[in-house]
Amino acid sequence: MIDKILLAVSGLGHAEEMLKALKEVPSIKSAKVTVLHVVPSQSTANAMTEKWEEGGKILANAIQTLNLDPSQVSSILRQGDPKDVVCQVADEIDADLIIMGSRGLKRLQSILSNSVSQYVFQLSSRPMLLVKDDIYVKRINRVMVAMDNSESAKHCLSLALFLLRGIEGGQLILANVNTDLRGKSSELNEVTPDKNPVLAAAVAEATRQGVKARCFSSSGKPGEEICRLAEELSVDLLLLGSPDRRPSVAKSFVDIDRLIGSSLSDYVRVNATCPVLLARTTS
Known part of the structure; x- marks a missing residue:
């Protein structure tokens, strides 16, 4: 039922820890994982180059942290609006589950701060696992x-x-x-x-x-x-x-x-x- 997982990483939060906990679950062990980092568009070419390099490091660190079988994980680094790109990639890979970090903002704050996780949940019909920055991820039992x-x-x-x-x-x-x-x-x-x-x-x-x-x-x-x-x-x-x-x-x-x-x-x-x-x- 969950064969393809999209993990959206931003370099902060507990999303990677959540995936590691999930991969200890027997029914999830064979699931394929796509790790996505989105680089927002920048006003200058130099700024874009810096953000692109930074994004590559974030992806590399996430892959290293996950320590998964290389045959089960792939990575995508893409430019654009994170809210739109997460939805697009989820459709492209036909993800069964999206995992994202969340700052746990209240509704109005989410709107005013342009919350990525809130936007994705509103527009995607796919199950979405939200992991707030201030919680402790435990082994799933x-x-x-x-x-x-x-x-x-x-x-x-x-x-x-x-x-x-x-x-x-x-x-x-x-x-x-x-x-x-x-x-x-x-x-x-x-x-x-x-x-x-x-x-x-x-x-x-x-x-x-x-x-x-x-x-x-x-x-x-x-x-x-x-x-x-x-x-x-x-x-x-x-x-x-x-x-x-x-x-x-x-x-x-x-x-x-x-x-x-x-x-x-x-x-x-x-x-x-x-x-x-x-x-x-x-x-």
Whole structure:
């Protein structure tokens, strides 16, 4: 399910560490990796030459840090707007997963600062793993999926089960939040899935694939509760579905209203204390 990974590097952050952790996962070991660095256009030829040389060093350092089998990794150094180039290369190689660093900027800040990761997530239908600069990347063992009845959540469940395949002692955590917009949080409860159809179906699928699953529920504001559950349960990787709310006539434009408005995926990517894999189903 994840055979081709695009790793976008900028010389800063934990994206390379995240890929190294992923490559320890049995189901990912044979995946091909493309490491991309984008050199923004410069106003003079000398400045462009300097940036190009600097970009080559960043790529070389990333490849050295990853220490992967040479047959499994390739590199691309390209000039252009990073936001556009990442999307273009992901399409060119038909990437199953994009990994990028993120400064964890809030929505309005993302717009004003021209956030690359926010732009790519808005415009790409491919799963995207965001790794904030201020988190600690751990070995992947405990994977959490925020479950509801959406197709994007079911897609995340499939990705989580794929990742957990072959991980000895791996654990799937299924979290279901009852929305209470007043912000009153409940206790964190481990529950049996028999009275919750969404969790029951997810547990049945996990059991069928030989993955141990635990179910937790809480109530409150969904974004806050998902982040709280992930932190309290020491989750190594959080998967969250994100419905594609972009109008079909505006697929090539960033949905500014959605960026400024209330968005569960935006809240979680900014506030979660672990890496976040955001995925949506394609129409």
